[in-house]
Amino acid sequence: MKVWRRVLERRLRTRLRAKVALEIHDNTHTMLTFQRQRAMWRLRLHHMFLVAPDDVVQALASFVRKGDPDASVLLDKFIERNRVYIRRLSxxxxxxxxxxxxxxxxxxxxxxxxxxxxxxxxxxxxxxxxxxxxxxxxxxxxxxxxxxxxxxxxxxxxxxxxxxxxxxxxxxxxxxxxxxxxxxxxxxxxxxxxxxxxxxxxxxxxxxxxxxxxxxxxxxxxxxxxxxxxxxxx
Ligand SMILES: [Zn+2]
Incomplete structure (x- = not known):
């Protein structure tokens, strides 16, 4: 998991052209949050994103950088497709x-x-x-x-x-x-x-x-x- 986190961090860094600090979680509701910290982007993502295809990583970058609505739709679809990886609540x-x-x-x-x-x-x-x-x-x-x-x-x-x-x-x-x-x-x-x-x-x-x-x-x-x-x- 650690390796995959680094890989994704690098993929995002390339597209955002900025430093990226990535945290991976197992949340049940909020799949993605982010904030800008000076020259760095801090992202918190559900583990389903670890092996996301390129178009999804690209959408992540566009969404984080400029709130791109098309990117948002694509991300929603990706999350929907990967719903099985979201932990069920007790x-x-x-x-x-x-x-x-x-x-x-x-x-x-x-x-x-x-x-x-x-x-x-x-x-x-x-x-x-x-x-x-x-x-x-x-x-x-x-x-x-x-x-x-x-x-x-x-x-x-x-x-x-x-x-x-x-x-x-x-x-x-x-x-x-x-x-x-x-x-x-x-x-x-x-x-x-x-x-x-x-x-x-x-x-x-x-x-x-x-x-x-x-x-x-x-x-x-x-x-x-x-x-x-x-x-x-x-
Ligand atoms: Zn009954």
Missing amino acids: PAQMRKRIRLEPVGQHHDLERIYARLNERYFEGRIDAAITYGPAPRVKGPRKSIKMGSYSADSKVIRIHPALDQPVVPRYFVEWIVFHEMLHHVYRTRKGEDGRRCIHPPELMEHEKQFHDYARALAWERENLDLLLRARVTPA
Whole structure:
């Protein structure tokens, strides 16, 4: 890597006709920054640039020297093509970028989650939970996704329409419980090669929920109410 850094430094120096100090990093968002320091250019570049082709190195130089928009486009394309070399964030890192808002007006998701975690999972589930965001929909909804689970960030999201006094606690608990099961049973490929989001074990496990039949019945009778709920997008 050290050798490649020197090589790239030299390639840039030739094109910029100035001294270049190059630092190589493994950032996840900012791929390139630079600043002028007297007669020297200081560049910080993602390691994908180490073996960049000549046109990319030329674009780097034009972009650094005069903010050339064509060069900028070419660099963006290069970064896009090399996206696989950008490190993926860990769930904890991804979570830091999400604003968690688990405390609603009527139902405190954090509390519900903590209780379910104790009661059913011996406190072993290490996901985070939050409301929303409410998807923007015009007119009445035809369906409603009451919860979701992201395996990448380990975040459970609950639809803000559930945060109403008419929605019973056991119903919210059931939705949260279901999403917690998604944390336990990951999506996998079924025998037919299709993605199986709800494997039989998950469906079976779900029946252990203390108010399962009641929650199902409430959903059947009140789905309309949830579909009509007015939710202001956060
Ligand atoms: Zn599900």
